[in-house]
Amino acid sequence: MAEQQENNRGIASLRIGLFTDTYAPQVNGVSISLQLISEGLRAEGHQVTIFAPRFPGYHDDEQGVVRLPSLKYLNDPPIYVAVLGTPRTTWSLTRKHFDVLHAHSPLSVGLLAYLTASTKNLPLIYTYHTSITDYTHYLKFIGGTGLIRHGARWFSTASTNLGDQIVVPSPKFKRLLLAQKVSKPIHTIPNGIDLSNFKDAKNPGSFRNKLGIKADAPILLSVGRVDKEKRLDFLIDAFVQISERFPDARLVFAGDGGARADLEKKAATTQVNDRIHFLGMVDRSTLPGILHDATIFLSASTTEVHPISVIEAIASGLPLVAVQDEAFEGMIEEGQNGHMTPLDVNAFAATVCSVLEDPAKLERYGKHSSVLSQKYSIEGQVRALETLYIEAILQNWRGKSR
Secondary structure (H helix, E strand, C coil): CCCCCECCCCCECCEEEEECCCCCCCCCHHHHHHHHHHHHHHHCCCEEEEEEECCCCCCCCCCCEEEECEEEEEECCEEEEECCCCHHHHHHHHCCCCCEEEECCCCHHHHHHHHHHHHHCCCEEEECCCCHHHCHHHCCCCCCCHHHHHHHHHHHHHHHCCCCEEEECCHHHHHHHHHCCCCCCEEECCCCECCHHHHCCCCCCHHHHHHCCCCCCCEEEEECCCCHHHCHHHHHHHHHHHHHHCCCCEEEEEECCCCHHHHHHHHHCCCCHHHEEEEECCCHHHHHHHHHHCCEEEECCCCCCCCHHHHHHHHCCCCEEEECCHHHCCCCCECCCEEEECCCHHHHHHHHHHHHCCHHHHHHHHHHHHHHHCCCEHHHHHHHHHHHHHHHHHHHHHHHHC
């Protein structure tokens, strides 16, 4: 290995390849996490190359992004999947020199990571971001069949076991992978964010002013993809009940996705349609201001892993009400910064109302959210990944010397 510089923690500069099937301009938890990780690793002096599908018409501002030939799979939202290209293209990639590879998807780009690691005899880290069995409905025509769900479970186990070391963002997924008989070492490394971006709002009240919402009107906020598995229709049903007790309340959806049109149609059938706002995709620079103007953060999804949107919410000092999901372990402490309820509209609405009607509780919950967020810094995530990379490299060297 060529002579390398050391960062401020005495760790040699590493050459890291990150492989992903989803990246900018797509906005979701995986793409945001990868951008934060790559920025954090580069700040520590590491050389990072990101391999991702080509997105027609989009040009990367950052250095070190390799775009792979791709085909369009979905129109709304547009999703492109990489094709490995000709043998010559694949060969040119496998001849690049890395110290460690890190796959963030089991699909085509993840397969390329495995082939590259195998060819170059490099350690391969694999982060399990998404429960594949929860997303089979995205397979056209056949996604809802039992056979496909069984196949997805098999593929989940088989693809995960291709990695030398497995990373999961939450204990929920470690338990899931153990139940699926994944045999490789599993490490829990929580997602991290730049907490300083969410500590304060630059222009408090500007979001409320933009929508014409009074300063004392409750804003119930959901941030993230607007897709079927997020159960945002559940939030609309709950909001109808909440509005009976809090007629000034507003429900705000920040994000976009394939379910938006149906949700807007559903909202239009209610008597509270004028109090439901669909912002679409928001510029991330404006997100802290939206969060700080909100009153409570809501989630009805049970398919989360370790949602960055929730970390951003607690870093902004927001109370939370969510449907019971192990993914929120450590981020929601019952009765301390929020509540988790059964998947029941009546229970959910009643819980939100119980928080809204108690200003002291709102303040106390918000302060505790801020405290909890401190363990989810991008700096902590990068340090944990550095340690794992070094361990994987050392194990790989020991294997070569036998």
